[in-house]
Amino acid sequence: MIYALVDKETLVQKGVSLSSHIQHLSTFPNISILQYRNKSASLNEKKEDLLIIRHYYDGILIINDAIELIAYADGLHIGQEDIRSYSDDLVEAVKMIRKKIGKKILGLSTHNKEEIIEANTLELDYIGLGAYRATETKSEANVGGEALIEASTYSKHPVGIIGGVRIDDVFEAPIVYKVIGSGFY
Secondary structure, eight states: OEEEEEEHHHHHHHTOOHHHHHHHHTTOTTEEEEEEEOSSSOHHHHHHHHHHHHHHOOSEEEEESOGGGGGGSSEEEEOHHHHHTTOSSHHHHHHHHHHHHTTSEEEEEEOSHHHHHHHTTSOOSEEEEEOSSOOSSOTTSOOOTHHHHHHHTTOSSOEEEESSOOTTOOOOTTEEEEEEEGGGO
């Protein structure tokens, strides 16, 4: 299954409108989840973008980090640094997040076996694992390649492999989602 990662900043850099990109993505029948990421916009702009996405996309919509906008999404994806802003005790952090999002989907970024094992103790719906290959948008990311495939076997949660993943890449369980970024436009 494809998990589409829509990074608004990348779209702006490439001169692509959010609405045209979402319309393009809707031509791919196997996109079961779409994650919206925008690290620099105001909450109001993010809300407007979520409404645009909802106009064109009726699948599962995940918001990146902006828990304040959970009412406009089906779930939340949070990074390692962001989850720790709630509490250094990750079990407590997830409890705090769950109190705000209820039964909605919760995903966490992971990068290695140690973070996967730590994530196994948390009430999550999936983990994102990467970076698989180098990308334009995450030049600082550590590239795990095939080592990530091995690390994924330690996860009790469904895994979305992320970072430089191509549509034609093939992965086996426990990798459930191929996370394809805005760059595949």
